[in-house]
Amino acid sequence: MEHPFLFFVKFFELIGLGHFAHAYPHVIYSWVTIAILIIVGAIGTKSISLIPNKFQNVLELAVSGLEEFMVDITGDEGRWFFPLIGTIFLYIFLCNIMGLIPGFFPATANLNTTLSCAIVVFLFTHIIGIRYHGIKYIKHFTGPIWWMIPIILPIEVIGHFARVLSLSFRLFGNLMGHELVLTILFFLAGAFFAPLPIMVLGILVALIQAFIFYMLSTMYFTEAMEHSH
Amino acid sequence: MEAQALQYFIAAVTAAGFGIAIAAFGCGIAQGLGLRSAVEGIARNPESSGKVTVTMLIGLAMIESLCIYALVISLILIYAAPMTGTVTKLLGH
Numbered sequence: 001m002e003h004p005f006l007f008f009v010k011f012f013e014l015i016g017l018g019h020f021a022h023a024y025p026h027v028i029y030s031w032v033t034i035a036i037l038i039i040v041g042a043i044g045t046k047s048i049s050l051i052p053n054k055f056q057n058v059l060e061l062a063v064s065g066l067e068e069f070m071v072d073i074t075g076d077e078g079r080w081f082f083p084l085i086g087t088i089f090l091y092i093f094l095c096n097i098m099g100l101i102p103g104f105f106p107a108t109a110n111l112n113t114t115l116s117c118a119i120v121v122f123l124f125t126h127i128i129g130i131r132y133h134g135i136k137y138i139k140h141f142t143g144p145i146w147w148m149i150p151i152i153l154p155i156e157v158i159g160h161f162a163r164v165l166s167l168s169f170r171l172f173g174n175l176m177g178h179e180l181v182l183t184i185l186f187f188l189a190g191a192f193f194a195p196l197p198i199m200v201l202g203i204l205v206a207l208i209q210a211f212i213f214y215m216l217s218t219m220y221f222t223e224a225m226e227h228s229h
Numbered sequence: 230m231e232a233q234a235l236q237y238f239i240a241a242v243t244a245a246g247f248g249i250a251i252a253a254f255g256c257g258i259a260q261g262l263g264l265r266s267a268v269e270g271i272a273r274n275p276e277s278s279g280k281v282t283v284t285m286l287i288g289l290a291m292i293e294s295l296c297i298y299a300l301v302i303s304l305i306l307i308y309a310a311p312m313t314g315t316v317t318k319l320l321g322h
Contacts, residue, residue, distance in 0.1 A: 166294070173297035176304070208290045215287065 007103035008032055026110035033094045033107060037087075062090075066214075073215070074222045081221060084124060088117055089214040096175060096206030100199055109175040111168060118167040121217040122160070129224035140224070163220065167213060174209050178202055231319055238316040245303035252299030259292045 008028050012021035021028050044059040052060060066089060067082050092108060099106030107113045129137040143152030178198070185195040267285040271278045 169298055169301055170294040173294070173301040177297060177300050180304075208286060212287060212290050212294075 005103055006105055025105050026107045026113055029098065029105045030095070030107040030113055032104075033091060033098060036094060037090060070214075070218050073218050074225065078218075078222065078225060081124070081128065084120075085214060085218055085221070088121070088217065089210055092117065092171065092213055093206060093210035096210055097203070099175065099179060100202050100206070106175050106179065108171055109179050111172045114168040114171040115164070117171075117213070118164045121167065121220065122164045125160075125217075125220045125224045128221055132225050133227075137224075163216075167216060171209055171213055174205055178205055234316055235319060241306045245306040248299050248306075249296075249303045252296045256292055256296040259295075260289055263288050263292065 006025055006028075009018070009021040009025055012018060012028060040059075044056055047053075048056065063086065066086050067079070070082055070085060071079055095106050095108040095113070098104045099109065126137075129140060133139070141153055141156040142149045143156075181198055182195045182202075185198060188194060263285060267281050270281050
């Protein structure tokens, strides 16, 4: 289903990349999100002072709130991977909330974007596990008793791959379903502002879905850090 | 070939409709149970409302994601089924 009007796709048409932009609008809007994050970050950190101005105050509130919430789950030793998790949250949240602006397309309404985030989380879980436990990380997969390995190992491996599936499909399905409902309502009764209530709901969906992705990945990382029981 | 394609499409659309209906049924019950317990908890101990609300919202979103999986499958059945191209051509006449 082609979106009726996408602002940045038109912009890329003007440069002469219209073919690419029409085939992959989610890539374009992912770039827009990344650009916004980089610009806001650059402006916010340009003049850091002990007495923060308004803009720095807002950014500090957001980042420290996220970090404190994460440290509540992981404990103090997990503070070092906050940059990754915080970036994932901000990126997904901005992608989600962008879909509410007319002429914009949420990049997370495509399976490729969400799958890339989920695979990063999946790989990083095992990197953390190997970093904390070395070769003993295999004990996370083998269960408590040695003769139960043939039963436990396949279940654990399937479980770890199902994480990728559930993380990516949950986010994609929510955003895609939301976009679809908006489009259908717009074509049914767009003149009577029928999509408006769903758009209000969309703010909630954007926040909660980004939050769930963030919290679940934090929990996976914590689990990889802990000792197997 | 065309009759077969149409038959396949009808089957796919029926399956999609029933699939999302059943999923919504189960999710409705589950979310209702979760919501009821959260409201009871808040009524008993109003100070805990902040924490209960956050946990409840997360739990509800987790339950809802099950319904979303069914939605994704339904969308695949309707939009990405192999016969859709043939059927749309058929209906276009």
